[in-house]
Amino acid sequence: MALGRRLTHPLTAFALAFGGAASAQALDDLLPAETFFALGMRDLAGASAYLEDFGAAFERLGVADALVALGASGEAALNDMTGGAMTGGEVTGSADFGEADLDEAEKRLRALATLDVFGQEAWIGLSATPYNPVPAAVLLTRLTPEGAEEVRALLDDPELGNGAEVQTFEESGYTFSQVTLGTDGPVPVLAYALADDVLALATNPDELRGVLRRLSGADEPNFAASAGFESTLGTLEAGTFYGYLDYARIAEAVGPYSQGLGFDRLATRLSEALATAGRVGGVARLTEAALETQSVQVLDEAGGDAQLYALLSDDTPAQTDVLVPPEALSASVSARDLSGWYDYLNALALSVPELGGDLDSLLLSIVGVNLRDTVFNWTGRQIVTMSTGFGEVIQPGVPSNNLLGESVYLLEATNENAAERGLGTLLTNLSQTLAAFSNPQGVGTSEAQTEEIAGVTVTRYEIADGITLLYAVAGGYAIVATSEDAMQRALAAQSEGAGVPLSELLGDVPEGATAVSYADGRRTFEGLAAQLSNQLQLAAGMGGAGTLDFDAVDEASEALEAFFAFVAERLGPSTGYSERAEGTIRSFSEAEVRWRQ
Numbered sequence: 001m002a003l004g005r006r007l008t009h010p011l012t013a014f015a016l017a018f019g020g021a022a023s024a025q026a027l028d029d030l031l032p033a034e035t036f037f038a039l040g041m042r043d044l045a046g047a048s049a050y051l052e053d054f055g056a057a058f059e060r061l062g063v064a065d066a067l068v069a070l071g072a073s074g075e076a077a078l079n080d081m082t083g084g085a086m087t088g089g090e091v092t093g094s095a096d097f098g099e100a101d102l103d104e105a106e107k108r109l110r111a112l113a114t115l116d117v118f119g120q121e122a123w124i125g126l127s128a129t130p131y132n133p134v135p136a137a138v139l140l141t142r143l144t145p146e147g148a149e150e151v152r153a154l155l156d157d158p159e160l161g162n163g164a165e166v167q168t169f170e171e172s173g174y175t176f177s178q179v180t181l182g183t184d185g186p187v188p189v190l191a192y193a194l195a196d197d198v199l200a201l202a203t204n205p206d207e208l209r210g211v212l213r214r215l216s217g218a219d220e221p222n223f224a225a226s227a228g229f230e231s232t233l234g235t236l237e238a239g240t241f242y243g244y245l246d247y248a249r250i251a252e253a254v255g256p257y258s259q260g261l262g263f264d265r266l267a268t269r270l271s272e273a274l275a276t277a278g279r280v281g282g283v284a285r286l287t288e289a290a291l292e293t294q295s296v297q298v299l300d301e302a303g304g305d306a307q308l309y310a311l312l313s314d315d316t317p318a319q320t321d322v323l324v325p326p327e328a329l330s331a332s333v334s335a336r337d338l339s340g341w342y343d344y345l346n347a348l349a350l351s352v353p354e355l356g357g358d359l360d361s362l363l364l365s366i367v368g369v370n371l372r373d374t375v376f377n378w379t380g381r382q383i384v385t386m387s388t389g390f391g392e393v394i395q396p397g398v399p400s401n402n403l404l405g406e407s408v409y410l411l412e413a414t415n416e417n418a419a420e421r422g423l424g425t426l427l428t429n430l431s432q433t434l435a436a437f438s439n440p441q442g443v444g445t446s447e448a449q450t451e452e453i454a455g456v457t458v459t460r461y462e463i464a465d466g467i468t469l470l471y472a473v474a475g476g477y478a479i480v481a482t483s484e485d486a487m488q489r490a491l492a493a494q495s496e497g498a499g500v501p502l503s504e505l506l507g508d509v510p511e512g513a514t515a516v517s518y519a520d521g522r523r524t525f526e527g528l529a530a531q532l533s534n535q536l537q538l539a540a541g542m543g544g545a546g547t548l549d550f551d552a553v554d555e556a557s558e559a560l561e562a563f564f565a566f567v568a569e570r571l572g573p574s575t576g577y578s579e580r581a582e583g584t585i586r587s588f589s590e591a592e593v594r595w596r597q
Contacts, residue, residue, distance in 0.1 A: 027140045027198070028233075028242075030211045031223035032127040036135075036249040038223065040242035045119035047240040050286045050595040057566045066559040070552045116147030117199070123242075125223060127207065128253035136204035137187075138211060143197050151199050155192070171209045172216035178205050231298045232281030239283035239294070247277040248300055266352045269305075276303030277312070278583075290590045293576075297585040307344050311337060315580040316381050317512045322410070323499025325489040329387040329524055331502055334515035334578075336383055338411075339376040368429040374422035380412030384477070388486045390527040403466040404482035408490040411478045419478040423471050424448070424459065427480075431461040431469065453484070454491035460484070506575050513577040521571030521591055529564035536560065570594045 028040060058064065122141035128134065143151060155177070167178045176193035191205040195215055202208035214220050223229055228246045251274035282295035301309050316335035324331040346359040363371055391405035413419035428448060449460045458472045470487045471480045475494045481487035493499025503509075505518045536557050572592030579586050 025215065026224060027121050027123045027142060028224040028229070029222050030140055030198070030200075030214045031123060031125040031138055032136075032207055032210060033221035033223060033226050034127040034129050034249065034253075035125040035138075035223040035226070035244070036128060036246040036253070038123060038125040038242070038244040040121070040123040041118075041240060042121050042238070042242070043119075043240060045115045047286045048115065048119075053570075053596055054567065058563060061559050061562045061566070062555075063559045063563050066552070066556040069549075070556040116144040117141060117150065120144065128249070130253055133253045136202060136207045138203075138207050139199075139201045140211065141199050143194075143199055145197075148194065148197060151194055155194060169205075171212040172218065174212045174216065176200075176205075176208055176212065228279040229281070232279055232296050233283065235296055236281065236283045236294050237285070239285035239292075241284040242282070244279070244281045246279040247274040248279060248303065251275045269348060269352060272304035273308055274303075276300055276305040276308045278303070286593075286595070289594070290592050292591075293587075293589045295587045299583040299585070301583055307347065309583070311340055311344060312585070313580055313583050314340075315512070315514060318514055318516050319382050320503040320506060320509065320513075320516055321501050322382075322384050323493045323497075324386055324502050324505070324518075325388055325493045325498070326500045327388065327489070328518075328520075329389060329527070330517070330519035331384070331386045331505070332515070332517035333382060333384050333502060335381045337381055338379045338383070339372075342371065342376050367426070367433060369426050371426070374426045378413055378415040378418035378422060378478075380414045382410075382412035382477075384408075384410035386410075386486075386490060388489045390531060391483075401466055402468070402483050404468070406483050406486045408479060408481045408486050410490070411480075413473060413476055413478045416473045416476070420473045423473070423478055423480070427459075427461055427469060427471060431463045434463045434467070453488055454495050456491050456495055458487055458491075505573070506577070509575070509577045510579055513579045515578040515587075517574075517576045517589070519574045519591075521574050521593075522568045525564055525568035525571055529561045529568065532557075532560055532564060 028038070031038065118141055120142040122139070124137065124139045126135040126137055128136070164179050164181065169176055169178065174193055174195040176191055176195075178189060178191045180189055181187055187203050189205065190201065190203060191208040192199075192201045193208060193212060194200075195212055198215060200208055200211050200215075202211065210220065214222055224234075228249065229244065233242060233244055251271040254271075276299060278298045278300045280295060280297035282293060284291065284293045299309055299312055301313075303309065314335070314337055316337075318333040318335045320333060322331075322333055342359070349357065349359045349362070360370060360372060363369075386408040387406060388408065389406035391402045411419075431448075447462075449462075451458055451460065453472070456472050456474045458470050461469045463469060468483060469480065470482075470484060471478065472487065472491065473479070474491065477494070479487070479490055479494075481490060502516065502518060506516055509516055534557075536553065570593055572594070574589060574591035576587065576589030
């Protein structure tokens with residue numbers, strides 16, 4: 001797609017919240033050094049070429065038109081049910097709404113949705129300091145010459161401020177404007193400037209002044225030169241989408257203002273936890289045959305929460321030799337110290353009187369069991385999750401036999417006998433509590449039934465209509481499933497040798513990875529297509545309005561299902577992993593995509 005060409009389909013228009021390619025000065029150099037949250041995009045114009053087939057399919061299948069027609073029908077139905085109270089009167093919108101219905105200002109706003117404005121590079125950042133903890137937002141985007149003309153025409157429009165007074169100021173050779181929006185809204189002041197080829201907006205005029213100084217060449221601290229950026233995003237390969245979150249800076253900015261409010265100890269603990277969590281940065285990129293993501297989180301051992309640091313930096317490897325059903329939609333293994341996390345949360349509750357006491361007593365009062373004695377005295381560190389299929393599609397007026405889907409959870413059992421006893425006690429109490437909630441009289445029972453599946457004794461709980469839980473202990477794992485079919489597949493894989501080692505599905509994963517995952521993208525999207533179509537029809541049926549156009553519902557459902565089926569044909573497997581070393585967590589994932597036919 002040529003740079004400067006209007007986007008002609010909603011898929012890439014959605015991506016226009018951010019922007020693209022590097023130019024003379026990277027825009028992340030202009031953001032404040034105190035930025036704690038940032039989203040960015042580079043070279044959207046180049047990346048959008050990968051989406052052309054998907055955008056063409058979106059248009060060819062009429063998805064946008066069908067959704068617009070459905071929206072107009074739904075608004076009319078809502079207007080009919082409420083007598084116009086919710087919609088403000090008669091609905092006049094339709095799928096034929098076009099350029100003739102727009103005034104000049106609206107046309108200019110629409111014109112901004114182009115690669116001329118957002119196709120090169122754009123960032124939005126939030127910053128805060130201990131002196132001013134109220135977050136300030138800064139939006140920066142680099143324009144093409146054509147985009148600059150569009151923006152200049154909009155900024156010169158006398159109606160831009162909606163009647164409010166607009167003031168102009170000078171900073172470092174640039175002119176910027178400031179409009180007061182009022183004290184009632186979330187943004188009382190908006191400052192903006194078109195400086196060279198950069199459009200800059202800020203909710204704090206001082207932050208905009210800083211942007212303009214740095215743009216003019218001032219050697220000032222900035223986001224890209226900050227320790228947080230350099231240790232996270234600065235270590236990753238270039239991409240299209242960028243994300244950044246600095247937990248430690250949030251604690252630094254908010255901490256002083258949370259004291260003296262009656263929960264000082266809790267505020268201190270949370271500040272220490274945020275400081276210890278450090279900062280995380282991530283990148284997503286479109287390659288010739290995949291969508292890749294990378295992220296890195298840098299922990300701070302000196303943050304003040306030694307127990308949390310030990311849990312987050314735990315480098316126990318995930319066991320990738322676990323057997324999974326060959327037809328599994330997805331599977332993952334992670335190494336986590338569950339008992340350690342429970343001890344941490346319990347210590348947090350005990351150290352903060354505002355939380356009302358220890359976690360043991362709280363959970364005992366809710367589920368009637370002591371989790372330390374029933375669960376955390378036998379759990380190892382390996383946690384396995386599998387999805388063997390989608391739950392049945394819910395039909396309006398038809399009772400469902402399975403509301404929980406087809407999922408299996410395996411917890412490493414260091415003592416199988418203790419796992420059998422503990423899970424039996426926990427699930428018996430939990431099922432009786434849930435059964436009581438699902439009973440209109442508030443009284444319910446859930447009898448346990450045992451059966452043999454794949455040569456293993458399985459205990460089943462029918463908690464309520466459509467809600468079933470099964471558990472078994474076999475092969476060093478406690479296994480909990482949400483359906484008999486899911487349990488059958490999991491036990492066949494584990495006990496009968498019908499499974500595939502997860503390592504064979506993962507591909508190239510570094511030795512010692514602490515978490516790994518696999519998903520069948522094609523079959524997942526095929527299932528989503530059927531689910532989404534029926535969910536849309538179910539939601540429409542629950543509306544109950546006689547004026548709802550059910551033909552529009554059917555057309556939207558068919559269009560969405562056809563588009564999801566198109567996407568499914570282009571997808572392959574996706575894999576991912578995380579590894580932890582020296583206080584740093586690095587993650588990588590790759591989803592195979594056939595962008596072009």
